[in-house]
Amino acid sequence: MGPRSSHEDEPEENPDHDEFVESLTKFAEERGITVDFNSRVNGKHIDLHKLWNVVTSRGGYDAVSKEKLAWRKVGTDFNLGNTNAAAYAFALKTTYYKNLAAYEIKTYWKREPPPVEILEKLTAKGGDILSRTMENFQPPRSSMANGDSDSGGEEARTPKDEKMDIDEPGSGAGGRSSRGLRQAPPPRQLFQPDVSSSRQTRHSSGHLQSPQPAAPAHAGYNYASSNPNSASFAIANYEPRPPMPLTLRPILTPSNNPALFREKQRLAREARKVELGLISPSTKGMMKPGAGFEGPNIYVRTLQGLRSQVPEEQDYALHHLVKISHERGDKYKFDAFPNLAEGLIEYVLGISSLFYDVKWVIRYSDDEHGINILDGINGTPDILQRIQCLKRVDPPDEMESEDFARKLTKILEAGLTIRNLALLEDNAIYLSEMPQLRDFLSIALNLPMSPAVTELKHYALEIAEQVTKYWKMDESDPLYQSLLTQVNEGHDRGAAYTALRALSRISFNLDDINFLTGVPVSVIRRISDWILLEDEELTHACLDFLYFFTAVPENVAFLLSNAEELPLSSFFGQLARLLQYHSTSSYVRSKTLEKVPITAATDIPNVPRDLLEQFLKYDEPDRSNHWLRSVFEEDENSHITQIALWQAYQYRFTEHTNQQTGLLPAAEFIKNVSSIFAGANAQVVNGASQKFIIKGIRPRHAPMDPKGRVYNRCLWKVPGSSQCGEFLLKPKHMFDHIVYQHLGIDRKSDGLWDLESKSRASQLPPDCFWAGCRHFSRRDGSLPTAYELGMHIKTHLPDQSHKAPLRQKYNRTPVNQKIPLTSQLKSHTSSAGVPKVDPEHGREEQVYYQKYEATASDEVGNAIGLPWGSVLVLRNLARNIPKAAGLLKPDSRAEFSRTAIDTLFGPLKDRLLFVMAYNKPLAGYVLEVLAYIEKGSTIS
Template sequence: MAPPRNTREASIPNTTEYTEFIQKLTEYHERRGTHFEPEPRVGAKHVDLLHLFKTVVERGGYDKVSEEKLAWRKLGQDFNLGTNNLPALAFSLKTAYYKNLAAYEISSIHGKEPPPKEILEDTTAKGGGLLTRTLENYRPSARATLGNDHSEASGDDGTPDRQRNASEETPGSGGRVTRGLRHAPPQRILFQPETSSRQTRNVSATSHAPSPQHHPNHHQQHQPRGASTSYNPNMEHQSLAVTNYEPRPQMPLTLRPVITPGNNAVEFAKRQKLMKDAALAASGRTPAAGRGGIMLPGSGFDGPNIYVRCLCALRSGIPAEQDYALHHLVKISMERGDKYRFEGFPGLAEALIEKVLEVSSLFYKVDWQVLYMDDVATPGADIINGLDGTPDILRKIANLPKIDVDDNIQTAEFSDALLQINEAALTIRNMVMLEENAYYVSEMLPLRDFLSIALNLPNLDCVVELKHYALDIAEQLTKYLHFDETDPLYISLLAQLCDNDRGAILTALRAISRISMNLEENNLLKGVPIKVVQNIIDWTLLNDEDLVHACLDFLYQYTAVVDNVDFLISEVQVEPLVNQLVRLLMHNAEKKEKTHYSGYPTRIQMPPQIARLPRELLTQLLALQEPERSSQWLRSLFEEDPDEKITQIALWQAYQACFASHAAQTNVPLLAAADFIKNVSTTFQDKAAAQVQQGLIQKFIIKGIRYRITPIDMKGEEFSKCLWRSPSGESCGEFFMSPETMYQHIVKDHQGANQLEGGKFENTAGDYTCRWDRCHRFDTEHATTLLQFARHIKVHLPPKSSSTKISPNYFGPPPAKKLKPSYLIPPPSHSLEEIQTAMDERKEAAGIPLSAVLVLRNLARNLAKTEAEEIAMKLEGGISWVDKLFKPVERRLFEIMAHNRSLLPYVTDLLGTAGKDP
């Protein structure tokens, strides 16, 4: 038995909650028949079980903590168990929880029955998985059963058994087999400096004197001294490592009760049985079976994999087994459909087909039987030929006696059976999305018979899901199939085009359009009813891109056959179809104007002097600091030009003339000449550079910039120049950004008008003449009032800028947009209107416009080959069908050909086929 407990430590609280918890645990272990230690000792401390239980439960429980790497070591640190040999302390803490709290956690927290003590408390704490541990799936290891259950005490999940080294059975070991026991480490010989030449009298047995041939003066060689020597006269020279050595503190032993035949005979017998079974398993022999020779599940053969299990369950005919199989097959086909192939599981496709064929038994008095026989004769009404198919399946379905099914109220048996059939159909549908599976089942004729049966079921809501699965399957299979006009599946697909279900119509159209896609035989689409053709033509008028695209794909293949075109123009009014196809050429079209230039731009010479700085811009520049001010001044009055240059002295003088008079007012000193020149190159980084021009007179220039003709503001907008001329013919030359400031400038500065307090001008009488450049408005008759003159002068004002003015306190970066050179005048240009429709990544036509023009081209090519065309031409005054259909839309086709580049080659081919010369 365990030794009596020591006095309660201060770390364990003496509270009511703790007392009640320990009492519950004591009663629980008494009922379970296991040993309980209220205050287990881990290391040098007793553990508070209540605190340990709460901490582990908060972290998810024993299994969760055991799955996390080094989690028990972290718990050991939280409980302050010490740092010496922390892995062993962590395992001791884990064992304390495992023995005393694990079963209680499963019962109280998870609400489950804990495993028997034979596989819980009586085994080692290595690993986890207590919630799923049972007698069937858990077999303790031989070492744990034999009592070596403490070998894992060096870590959280135990230390692996040490493999036997080859050196342990070498002849030098005397033939002794250590079986994983650890050898004592070799004794360390600490180096001691020799202080005398006297040789040691007593040498350790492990030391060997050097041989005379290697050391001629062997009498002068000295043996190393240290812990391996039995005599050391120089104790004062010992190593500090020896003197400061402290032994590792001893770990207290954890005592556990021993099960004997005297104190627990039943438990002792069970352990003996487990020991024998483990020994047999370790030797490779199978333990003897239990009662009656029955092998318990999980104790021997694990059984087939999930795929074979599902196949066997599906074939069993047991509803519960089929529910299990179909549930897993749907999940597998959805999640692993890219790897799950019918070829790997023979018989699965046949079993699924037999299951979905059971749908007929819910609505008809029939039980289909699939027979794989050589003879063609299938006289039975409930027989499906698995080898050659059932060509009269539609007749058999029509002759079957029907069962009255209420679509609103269904029995439980009916719902369960229909659910299984839907799951089987869904499994097939998911699997045929893989090309290998689709090709594999395309050769199974019973599947084609099922599709015909499913598409001809009664028109009830309960079978809508199954019909959609059947259509999805058909869409994947038809590209590997070829149909004639009497094929039951082909007829069934065409019948779906007379329904009102948009989803069914779309899928049926795609399935029909894919017929023979991967075969050499062409899809002729013969035998299409006139009602179906008319529905498809009518659906092209709808505002539904998916439906219109599917209809055009069908019409493209349908009009590629001359007989179909002959049937079309004979039975249907084709003129509305052609008009609609021409309108679809502009589906989602975008009109864009593209400018084309004729010639090359003209270059303007650089002005002889710098432009005047506008007053508005000067106010904004004075609010900036250097070097931002000089940079913005350069951008406003200069621009890059690789062919021009300006002398550095002229540039520096212009800068001084602009800001020298304002330096004292703004407290912003001017840049030094060298700094200013560097700032020029920084402002115009692309092309401007300071250079020295060689010659008779050496010049320092800035290469790559020129004067602007018109200044720009901080956002890159050009100012407008005042073109008012004085009586002597000299131009004003001032620049203004807003029309208001230029208006006030003309009226106030050039006409001398008196401005009132409200900002308006006094309307005085006088003789007013407009001197704006090349304006002759008042040459013969002058304006008599200022108001009359002001109304006229507004026609010369610049347009109001749409951009927002920059505040005087603007300190941001230069404008982001790239300004075009102002010294290049573009050549004459003209704009052309282009129409852009859907295009692919190669800029070629795609989508609905492409499908529409291809249908029109098929009609133009095949109309002349039809019998209706021959009949029309034989009549007196007969008009060709080509002229009758395409003459009214000829102008529109030419317009599309001229403006739509992507459709240009197709429309050109269409007009050429229709007998027109584009």
């Protein structure tokens, strides 16, 4: 029997306690372990019987371990304290684990506990003692200096036939199919990889289905993202191998290193003795079972697995290559892993075996010949003819078998890996130097029409888009013909779009010119139809292709020679329409006349008779309120004395008052001023004598009616007399007033002016006396007639029947900007031709707004987008039509050129002139187009 617990809370004589100690001691002897009945945590004795009762009441070791902070709660039963509670809780957990875990499995759960090596001899981390068996448990492996091991505590095996769901790096979105792991470059922007990668390190691999089976949690197990031995850790921390400098080493000889050669002779003698059986072989440096080097890192293993021709190893390699190319595609380079690109291309060529009775073999010599032999040195120029000769192998009933689906999935993973890595420029250059890649692209683009190969065709087109800029291709090239076929015969918008981009980038990074010869008429017709669609990306690709195509005069001659089959007129019209694609309107403001401020009026204006009659219809205080609004306006810097304001009110309305409608009292009238004008208030100015004023208002130059219409003053002033000063509302009333009062002309019975008789004036005025005009005095001295005077007076009056057009024409002001009538009446021109302004009415600032219809531009103002692409195509056409005409008809070049220019560009001139005038980003380009049109039209 083991020693009795000395815990103070445990009674001296307890049959249950004694029975527990006896049972635990017997179990420990049978298991071969020692139970520590005197265990202490934080200086306090731990009674194993009490600990057993507390833990089993909570469901056992696994249940307590899975519950958050449960071991801390168990520790409270033993008064371990709150300081450093986490450490005390783990120590208590370890005490239970070392002494009672196996006993719990045997007695509480009635199961056979695992061996001591995988239970008591390991740490207490985790909570999986019930699931720990010899079959499913693997002890943690030791960390090696090479931290790139892919084991990560898991048994490596080939992946299941299921697709991975991998999130975009750095995103929290749910997983998606591995088919779209990396994004293609944005339209019209050539892919430029960022040297300093913006990829974020993945810190969680919980949503990634690794090809190894997930090991159960056990003591010492770490998650893959934090375990330096895991594949995810190796991928996330991958850095490309730096270039190694050339190291020169001296040749070792017995003379310069005698110690080395003596050691070699000693080892040779020992090896000879071992061979003769004189001594036993040395075990120094030998890896013992269960320890030592764990194997190559994930990158080496995938490379070797791909080249091994072992299906399981190839599956493992492709599964991880997709992940690596997605997460480390900006650093993972082909030149650092020899034969990786070759292995991927050889594997993906197996797609033909699923549809044809052929297995492509790449050879790097001229020794073998056959329909299935591809030239790995120079490429296979007759690959299209070979494909046509292949025998089709269709699956029965067009159903995919499980083996077919598995092979297709792995081939797609190989194609996706090539596509992902090709987005890096260094890899694209590496691939462009491989002739077998051209053969693969031609084969992939000419596979039979089937939904199963659609994805692989898209990968092939995206690879071609990245590598064609390093290739020179003519019309006999199989890949060039395959790309044209995708545009001409395909019904896939994405395939046509990518094929156009690949064609446009041929020789882009080379000194050779991309002539784009041999393009069928049907391709040009399709492109001319596509630019009519509201599809900006596809139109971008079409304009890119057309720019390089029309840059060659021979291609423009091809267009003109097939004008009957091509809708060139609508094609040119669509290009012109795209010049203003998504244009935005803007206005540039320019000042034409400075503002002349109005001088403050000194006298309160008299109210015209018609306006006074309107006021008299109201009772007080409405009558005085209308009068105040009519003849005063707010001005924070002006004031008027209260006595002057009261006297003006009395003078105006005294003769129109009676017993029923008397005047307001002075105090009430002054009080109403503040209610009419918010900024006006009564004040007292102290000085030699106090002065009572109304601050914040001033008299108007001309009265205003209740509708807000300002009256106009008659400025007729005959020399030697005072100014007329009569106020009239409408220009017609002003004209009638001048003709009747100042010219002395009466009306006839039919309402017309009697220009012959002068009933009220002995003679007409000798000149125009409107504000010092003197228009007729500047003539030959002859007196004006009544008709001439009348017509001239109208020039001083605005035409209200056409307000907006007159403002827009003479004042160059937008229609929606209102100009007071007074500013139009009071401006006139002096004899010196200098504009004069009536200081009593002033003049508003007169501005001119220039409208622009600009399209998209970059940060420095250069045109971008569809308008820029369309104007470049138009410029090529305008420049090359005369040259193309010479190629078609040498004898009548000038006439043909003029006809083509006039027919195609004639209807576009107005639009081109509009774009040049209103679209600043395109103005320079359109000017070049117009210059080429003018030059082509004048060739003799």
